[in-house]
Amino acid sequence: MDQTLNIEQILREKKKNHHVTIKKLELEDHPVHVIYIPAITDIKQVQDAILLPLQEWNHKETPLPHAFSAEPLLQLEKKNDVDRYLLDGFTLLVEQQTVYAIDTAQFAYRSIHEPVSEMTLRGSRDGFIESLEQNVSLLRVHLRSTDLKFEEFTVGTRSFTNVSIAYIDRTVNEELLKDVRARINAVQEDYIPDGGVMEQLIEKNNYSLFPEIHETERPTKVSSALVEGKVAIFVEGSPSVLLAPTTLNSLFQQADDYNFKWIPASLIRLMRFMAAFFSVMLPSVYISLISYHHGLIPTDLAISIAKTREGVPIPSFMEALIMQLTIETLREAGIRLPKPIGPAVSIVGAIVLGEAAVTAGIVSPLMVIVVSFAAICSFTIADYALSLALRTISFVMLFAAAFLGIYGLILAVFIISIHLVHLQSFSVPYLEPFAPFYVKRWKDSLIRFKLKKGGGRIE
Amino acid sequence: MSDLKQLTMLQLVIVFISSMIGIGIILMPRDLANMVDSQDLWLSIIFGAVAVSVVSCIYVALAVRYPGLTFFEMTSTIMGKFIGFLFNFFFTVYSLIVAAYILRVTGGIIKNYLLDTTPLYVVVGSFMLVSMYLIYNGAGDIVRFFQLYFPIMMVMFIVLCLLSIKNLDFNNVRPVLQNNIWTTISGAQITFFSFLGMELLLIFSKLIKKKKAKQLLITMWTSIGLTALIYVVFHIISIGVLGVEELKEITFPTIEMAKSIEFQGFFFERFELIFLFGWLTTAYTSFTAYMYALTLGLKNMFTPSEWFLPVAGALIVALTLYPEGLTEVFHYSTQIQLISVAAIVVLPALLLIVSLIRGNTYAT
Numbered sequence: 173m174d175q176t177l178n179i180e181q182i183l184r185e186k187k188k189n190h191h192v193t194i195k196k197l198e199l200e201d202h203p204v205h206v207i208y209i210p211a212i213t214d215i216k217q218v219q220d221a222i223l224l225p226l227q228e229w230n231h232k233e234t235p236l237p238h239a240f241s242a243e244p245l246l247q248l249e250k251k252n253d254v255d256r257y258l259l260d261g262f263t264l265l266v267e268q269q270t271v272y273a274i275d276t277a278q279f280a281y282r283s284i285h286e287p288v289s290e291m292t293l294r295g296s297r298d299g300f301i302e303s304l305e306q307n308v309s310l311l312r313v314h315l316r317s318t319d320l321k322f323e324e325f326t327v328g329t330r331s332f333t334n335v336s337i338a339y340i341d342r343t344v345n346e347e348l349l350k351d352v353r354a355r356i357n358a359v360q361e362d363y364i365p366d367g368g369v370m371e372q373l374i375e376k377n378n379y380s381l382f383p384e385i386h387e388t389e390r391p392t393k394v395s396s397a398l399v400e401g402k403v404a405i406f407v408e409g410s411p412s413v414l415l416a417p418t419t420l421n422s423l424f425q426q427a428d429d430y431n432f433k434w435i436p437a438s439l440i441r442l443m444r445f446m447a448a449f450f451s452v453m454l455p456s457v458y459i460s461l462i463s464y465h466h467g468l469i470p471t472d473l474a475i476s477i478a479k480t481r482e483g484v485p486i487p488s489f490m491e492a493l494i495m496q497l498t499i500e501t502l503r504e505a506g507i508r509l510p511k512p513i514g515p516a517v518s519i520v521g522a523i524v525l526g527e528a529a530v531t532a533g534i535v536s537p538l539m540v541i542v543v544s545f546a547a548i549c550s551f552t553i554a555d556y557a558l559s560l561a562l563r564t565i566s567f568v569m570l571f572a573a574a575f576l577g578i579y580g581l582i583l584a585v586f587i588i589s590i591h592l593v594h595l596q597s598f599s600v601p602y603l604e605p606f607a608p609f610y611v612k613r614w615k616d617s618l619i620r621f622k623l624k625k626g627g628g629r630i631e
Numbered sequence: 632m633s634d635l636k637q638l639t640m641l642q643l644v645i646v647f648i649s650s651m652i653g654i655g656i657i658l659m660p661r662d663l664a665n666m667v668d669s670q671d672l673w674l675s676i677i678f679g680a681v682a683v684s685v686v687s688c689i690y691v692a693l694a695v696r697y698p699g700l701t702f703f704e705m706t707s708t709i710m711g712k713f714i715g716f717l718f719n720f721f722f723t724v725y726s727l728i729v730a731a732y733i734l735r736v737t738g739g740i741i742k743n744y745l746l747d748t749t750p751l752y753v754v755v756g757s758f759m760l761v762s763m764y765l766i767y768n769g770a771g772d773i774v775r776f777f778q779l780y781f782p783i784m785m786v787m788f789i790v791l792c793l794l795s796i797k798n799l800d801f802n803n804v805r806p807v808l809q810n811n812i813w814t815t816i817s818g819a820q821i822t823f824f825s826f827l828g829m830e831l832l833l834i835f836s837k838l839i840k841k842k843k844a845k846q847l848l849i850t851m852w853t854s855i856g857l858t859a860l861i862y863v864v865f866h867i868i869s870i871g872v873l874g875v876e877e878l879k880e881i882t883f884p885t886i887e888m889a890k891s892i893e894f895q896g897f898f899f900e901r902f903e904l905i906f907l908f909g910w911l912t913t914a915y916t917s918f919t920a921y922m923y924a925l926t927l928g929l930k931n932m933f934t935p936s937e938w939f940l941p942v943a944g945a946l947i948v949a950l951t952l953y954p955e956g957l958t959e960v961f962h963y964s965t966q967i968q969l970i971s972v973a974a975i976v977v978l979p980a981l982l983l984i985v986s987l988i989r990g991n992t993y994a995t
Contacts (some may be wrong), residue, residue, distance in 0.1 A: 607779035
């Protein structure tokens with residue numbers, strides 16, 4: 173494509189587009205065209221900073237770039253640049269055969285709110301928004317380091333999405349940085365709507381259930397990850413920032429773990445791991461116990477289980493599967509529904525489906541308890557991608573338990589461990605402090621050991 | 632990408648312990664009780680450990696002389712192509728037999744305690760597939776998997792030991808050293824084989840680039856010592872809980888011991904589930920180690936193709952389904968022990984002697 177500037181052609185093209193405003197200023201037979209898109213431009217700034225100085229400008233005394241004192245003026249060389257800058261909210265000044273651009277962008281953004289998907293009790297309440305610039309400034313609030321470096325990329329052959337990576341110089345691994353750059357440059361997609369799409373485009377293990385990249389909306393999480401030597405990937409138009417590399421351990425960590433004293437925080441973190449385990453295993457262990465290994469249940473309990481199952485017409489595996497599917501449906505419905513109708517779902521779910529199904533004798537009450545406890549356990553997993561992975565696995569576990577009982581469950585656990593052991597996120601083993609062993613990093617794994625006071629850093 | 636370049640000492644210890652403890656911990660008490668017939672039988676384990684420690688010097692000497700080479704590569708370097716091939720063939724057959732033996736006993740126990748109506752080939756086949764998946768991922772992942780499950784295994788065993796203390800009757804263990812010491816020492820014939828897994832140093836030596844003989848010896852002896860300690864503790868508890876007379880009669884004494892633990896008012900009244908999980912892990916790790924040796928052997932002897940893994944799996948499963956029942960399997964144990972001695976003592980010893988005479992090392 174011809175990249176040389178052809179002013180007439182540009183003006184002709186832009187005139188066709190109704191969203192583009194072109195103002196022609198006749199300054200003593202020296203025409204200057206002012207081009208901007210009103211929807212993404214600060215009109216007041218155009219008026220005060222461009223049109224007013226231009227009217228007082230004498231083209232014989234000073235060249236155009238010197239007419240503006242506050243805003244820097246960029247001279248554009250390529251045709252592509254003209255479109256890029258115009259779409260980034262710049263105002264273009266066309267003087268004879270040269271084009272200049274001034275930053276006057278004012279895109280529509282929402283204000284900063286607490287992220288809905290990641291709640292904390294204590295700690296900062298700010299969350300990222302859709303503006304890349306604002307997100308960078310949010311990060312700078314938490315991390316005022318000169319070593320904090322940014323690199324800009326443009327991804328998307330149609331959307332020209334701005335992507336920028338952040339890291340802390342000298343802390344970050346150079347190999348990791350090279351890997352991230354290469355993967356972002358390799359993306360060949362028309363349109364990048366969100367961080368989640370970017371995540372899938374740059375990750376390696378597309379068949380894995382587990383997220384290879386940690387997604388967060390909290391600036392504090394990003395800043396502490398950067399201090400650890402990770403790389404953050406900001407995508408314009410997305411409030412979720414991607415952190416690479418990630419490990420299973422880091423997906424379980426929460427900001428609140430560090431904001432409270434270490435003993436209760438560690439206990440809560442341990443409980444979170446237990447809850448994740450229960451959410452995956454509990455229904456399948458239950459059905460394997462009652463359909464294969466009655467002998468392992470204490471006699472009294474076995475009798476009471478048998479009583480509750482009296483008259484239930486379907487096998488326990490089907491019962492568990494139906495209940496699990498119901499809960500997944502309720503959860504999905506709860507997410508998609510508008511807020512005012514939300515509570516209605518829980519009422520329908522709890523009373524109609526739970527109570528009535530038990531009274532009608534379709535499912536046993538114990539199964540309702542087991543499945544709903546597992547569901548509540550899965551709510552403790554804060555990272556939604558991880559929780560999706562574990563919920564999928566819990567279905568696999570149900571099938572394994574139905575085929576081979578406890579033995580099948582153990583084999584399924586082996587398979588998942590083998591997969592996790594094999595998995596790498598940007599060349600970092602996914603189960604990092606456990607396999608391979610890094611005993612030094614265990615102090616922030618299952619439990620969170622006390623913070624060092626003598627200048628140690630939180631890892 | 633996932634392959635480790637170099638094993639650390641800790642990783643080596645874990646690999647050895649994981650491959651040594653396997654079906655031995657389930658079968659040994661009964662065999663020992665029949666052979667030694669006294670409460671001193673745990674002393675035989677120590678004698679067995681000493682014997683294995685001596686044999687392990689051969690492996691260390693070989694591993695130090697030929698760093699970065701597996702057994703299958705050493706043989707042809709030392710003995711020449713043809714005899715090397717025979718050695719490799721024998722070692723591969725040995726790995727095949729041991730792997731099949733472990734798998735058959737495991738399958739038998741699973742059928743006995745967990746799935747009595749499921750056909751054996753389903754139990755064995757699914758175990759095989761899971762193991763093949765791990766081996767497919769490479770040696771680095773095998774080591775990492777062992778690492779991941781090692782603490783879990785240890786915790787299970789410790790929990791089981793602690794829970795058994797209530798049932799322990801020390802009158803069963805006492806008096807010590809009443810028995811004829813020679814009978815106790817002869818028990819080492821049996822205990823020696825529960826330390827099978829040491830010879831895998833010659834397989835994992837691929838991942839040992841440069842280690843000093845002293846370091847390797849310490850690693851080997853640490854793992855033998857820890858394994859012996861676990862065996863001894865288990866045997867003392869088994870004798871204490873069940874008594875020698877009962878040990879002779881029960882097929883799987885250790886599981887029965889776990890079964891005898893009862894805790895009223897807890898959700899699980901019986902704890903064999905915890906034990907079976909811990910033990911299944913050890914069986915899996917030791918089986919995978921031998922299966923890995925087998926695939927390496929096949930890879931080395933025949934032109935490499937991507938079919939060696941399914942072939943190895945099919946061979947093992949076929950061999951596993953051959954005996955009718957566990958009693959028939961136990962009949963073969965004498966022959967298996969003979970093959971083992973030939974493969975893990977005679978072959979490496981011959982290799983070392985020839986290598987010393989010819990004086991060639993990897994470096995020259």
